[in-house]
């Protein structure tokens with residue numbers, strides 16, 4: 522009989538400081554994560570991009586949403602590369618920069634469909650955990666604090682009312698010259714929230730040890746300041 526407990530390999534995230542920022546679409550977590558990572562000089566993981574990339578390539582390759590094996594294989598061998606730029610990170614998919622295509626509402630909706638498949642989520646786990654590199658990582662998504670980095674030193678859950686989130690998205694799209702109807706966006710966001718929260722695996726929810734911030738009435742700079750203060754307070 523062994524006399525001591527078996528040796529446990531430390532999970533990568535336990536040695537590297539990780540800040541997780543989870544929340545629904547449009548809560549501002551992407552912007553907050555980018556600004557906080559720049560301020561701390563830490564790496565950045567926008568995990569939604571991985572699901573968007575799987576969804577986009579599945580559409581382009583005509584892979585049916587019911588073909589679990591093909592979707593999981595695609596997720597495992599995702600031909601994606603992240604390249605640092607002056608104001609964040611650019612995404613190269615199959616060798617081509619695809620930032621714009623990945624940001625469309627269609628890519629978001631397809632992402633949320635493939636994200637409900639446990640085999641796809643599983644296939645993306647190691648890739649996400651590999652982002653935990655010195656000096657630290659800011660990771661944003663839906664399950665960063667609950668599933669991917671459960672031992673993260675700092676966890677934030679960012680929310681905002683659905684009306685405010687739809688308005689923010691509407692403004693963003695108008696600024697890019699994309700004409701959209703606010704009520705349609707509101708409906709899409711509601712549907713995506715429902716799918717993300719109701720799925721059986723890694724649903725959108727705050728980790729028990731996350732700090733919840735409601736950004737409905739807060740400018741992004743103030744949210745960034747609150748998050749940075751939390752990280753610096755705890756050292």
Ligand code: C5P
Nearest residue numbers: 546568569570572632633636662663664
């Ligand atoms: O954050 P973003 O809007 O880019 O995410 C797109 C979709 O990817 C989400 O609606 C969600 O279904 C899925 N996602 C996820 N888990 C994550 C990040 C994103 O399920 N960690």
